[in-house]
Every structure is written in C-alpha cells, then in structure tokens.
Amino acid sequence: MELQQLRYFREVAEREHVTRAAENLFVSQSAISRGVTQLEEELGVPLFYRQGRAVVLSPYGRSFLEHVTRALSILESGKRLLSEQTGKESGNRIAWLSTLTWN
Amino acid sequence: MELQQLRYFREVAEREHVTRAAENLFVSQSAISRGVTQLEEELGVPLFYRQGRAVVLSPYGRSFLEHVTRALSILESGKRLLSEQTGKESGNRIAWLSTLTWN
DNA sequence: TGAGGTTACGCCTATCGTAATAATG
DNA sequence: CATTATTACGATAGGCGTAACCTCA
Numbered sequence: 001m002e003l004q005q006l007r008y009f010r011e012v013a014e015r016e017h018v019t020r021a022a023e024n025l026f027v028s029q030s031a032i033s034r035g036v037t038q039l040e041e042e043l044g045v046p047l048f049y050r051q052g053r054a055v056v057l058s059p060y061g062r063s064f065l066e067h068v069t070r071a072l073s074i075l076e077s078g079k080r081l082l083s084e085q086t087g088k089e090s091g092n093r094i095a096w097l098s099t100l101t102w103n
Numbered sequence: 104m105e106l107q108q109l110r111y112f113r114e115v116a117e118r119e120h121v122t123r124a125a126e127n128l129f130v131s132q133s134a135i136s137r138g139v140t141q142l143e144e145e146l147g148v149p150l151f152y153r154q155g156r157a158v159v160l161s162p163y164g165r166s167f168l169e170h171v172t173r174a175l176s177i178l179e180s181g182k183r184l185l186s187e188q189t190g191k192e193s194g195n196r197i198a199w200l201s202t203l204t205w206n
Numbered sequence: 207t208g209a210g211g212t213t214a215c216g217c218c219t220a221t222c223g224t225a226a227t228a229a230t231g
Numbered sequence: 232c233a234t235t236a237t238t239a240c241g242a243t244a245g246g247c248g249t250a251a252c253c254t255c256a
Contacts (some may be wrong), residue, residue, distance in 0.1 A: 001180070002106050004221090018236060029225055033237060035221090043183050052230045053235050062184055067181025071174040075104070078170025082148050082163055107246085121211060131248055134211055138246085155255045156210050 001042055003075075006068050008035040009047060013065045016048075016055050104145055106178075110170050111138040112150060116168045119151075119158050 011021035012032060022032045040047050047061035057065065114124035115135060125135045143150050152202035160168065 001182070003104060006178075017180050019234090029236070030189055030220060030224085030238080037237085043182065043190055048237075052231095055236075063188070064181050064185060067184075069179040071181075074170050074174040074177070075109075078167050078174075079104070079146065081170075082146055082167060085163065085166070086148055101148065122209085133213080133249085134247060140212085153211080158211075186220070 003072075004063055005035045005039040006072060007033050009039055009061075010065065010068055010072060012048070012055065013057055016057065018055060046073065069099060104142065106175075108138045108142040108174075109175060111135050112142055113171055113175060115139055115151070115158065116160055116164060119160065121158060157189065 007025065008021065008031075011025055014048055015024075017022055018029055018032050018036075022029045025032070036047065043064070045060040046058050047064060048055045049058050067074075108132055110130065111124065111134075115121055117123055118127075121132055121135050121139075126130045128135070139150065146163075146167070148163040149161050150167060151158045152161050
C-alpha cells in the first residue's frame with residue numbers, strides 16, 4: 001500500500017470514473033486502473049463494483065475511503081505547516097537549531 | 104512523498120537511530136538513510152539534526168512526526184477494519200452486493 | 207579503531223504509456 | 232459504433248543491497 005495508490009483510489013472514488021480521475025492526475029487510464037486493482041488485491045476486498053463502464057464504490061470502498069481521505073488530508077496539512085514554518089523564518093534558516101536540547 | 108518514506112521516517116524518529124530502524128524494518132541502513140534524505144529534500148526542511156553518529160529530530164521533524172503517526176495509524180485501522188468486515192461475512196463473500204443502491 | 211551514517215554503483219523490480227482487447231449503452 | 236475500463240508488452244525510472252567511504256567517540 002502506497003500513497004500513490006491511495007491518491008488514485010480517492011480520485012476514482014470521488015468521481016466514480018477512471019478516465020476523469022486519470023485526467024485530473026495527469027496519468028493514463030491504465031495506470032489508474034492497475035493502481036486501484038493492486039490496492040484491492042492487497043486489501044483482499046473489492047473497493048469498487050464494476051458493471052460495464054460503471055465503477056461504483058462498494059461498501060468496503062466507502063468505509064476505506066473515509067480513512068484514506070482523513071489520512072491524506074493530515075499529511076497535506078502537515079506538509080503545509082512545514083512550508084509555513086520555513087516561510088516565517090524568512091532568512092534565518094538555522095533558527096531551529098536554537099530549539100534543540102542537549103544532555 | 105510515499106508511505107515507504109514515512110514508515111522509514113517514523114521508525115528513525117522514534118529510535119533516533121538509523122541502524123536499529125533498518126533492523127526493525129528488515130532493510131539495509133542505506134535504504135533508510137536514502138529514504139529519509141529524499142523525504143527531507145522533498146519537504147525542503149531538515150527532519151533530523153545530524154552530529155556525527157547522532158540523529159536527533161529537528162523541530163520540523165517533531166511537528167511532522169505527529170502528522171505522520173496519525174496518518175499511518177488511520178490507514179492501519181482502516182485496513183484492519185476491512186479485515187474484520189470480511190471476516191464477519193464468513194462465507195457470504197458477495198453480501199455487500201445487496202447494499203448497493205441504483206438509480 | 208570500530209561503530210554507525212552516507213555515498214557510489216550496478217541490478218532488478220515495479221510502474222508507466224501505448225496500443226490492443228473487451229464490454230456496453 | 233463510440234466510449235470507457237482492462238490487459239499485454241516493451242521501456243524506463245526508482246528503490247534496493249553490497250561495499251566503499253567518512254566521521255567521530
């Protein structure tokens with residue numbers, strides 16, 4: 001399980017559409033399709049129910065999606081926080097050194 | 104940023120020791136070292152302060168670690184929940200089909 | 207001087223895009 | 232028959248282990 005797969009999964013889940021997910025993430029259809037399939041194989045459950053072109057979330061997928069969206073947004077906010085912290089230093093790149101404790 | 108890197112980071116952060124992190128994750132020292140370095144490069148901040156052999160969390164690292172641990176445990180619990188759900192079905196593998204809605 | 211973190215190097219797997227295939231509306 | 236998901240296939244980037252290197256206690 002890798003973030004790449006989870007990003008693919010989230011995008012497909014929110015749109016229930018592989019092609020549009022691919023366009024949004026700037027990769028090919030097949031990359032998305034394979035990424036999601038691999039994730040399903042690893043988890044051992046169907047995240048989507050496929051009927052022809054339709055790709056709809058399974059209950060497993062719905063449940064898992066909640067966790068995935070929470071985890072991804074936590075990581076995104078963590079990343080954003082770091083940017084803000086560095087931004088505030090504005091020139092004092094080693095300010096954080098002074099906060100270290102030694103024993 | 105991938106989960107692999109975050110798992111490496113968490114392990115090193117909790118132990119402040121690359122070699123023991125590597126042993127725990129059954130990979131080489133170099134894999135851990137590179138994974139963490141790449142993460143730092145992508146984030147643009149030092150997650151650790153290195154002094155000789157010492158590898159101690161920087162304030163950035165401390166902040167980011169909180170997000171990482173939360174995200175990773177959410178994903179782990181999401182995965183565990185799926186296992187429990189499938190376990191409960193016990194033989195009725197397509198039970199979830201009945202919960203689908205159509206329009 | 208040896209324990210431990212980093213870097214170099216070659217290998218190899220995993221992912222990608224293109225293109226063919228399948229399915230269906 | 233056009234649209235869209237999946238599969239096949241070859242190419243390539245990225246991650247790994249080994250081993251050399253460097254540093255410090």
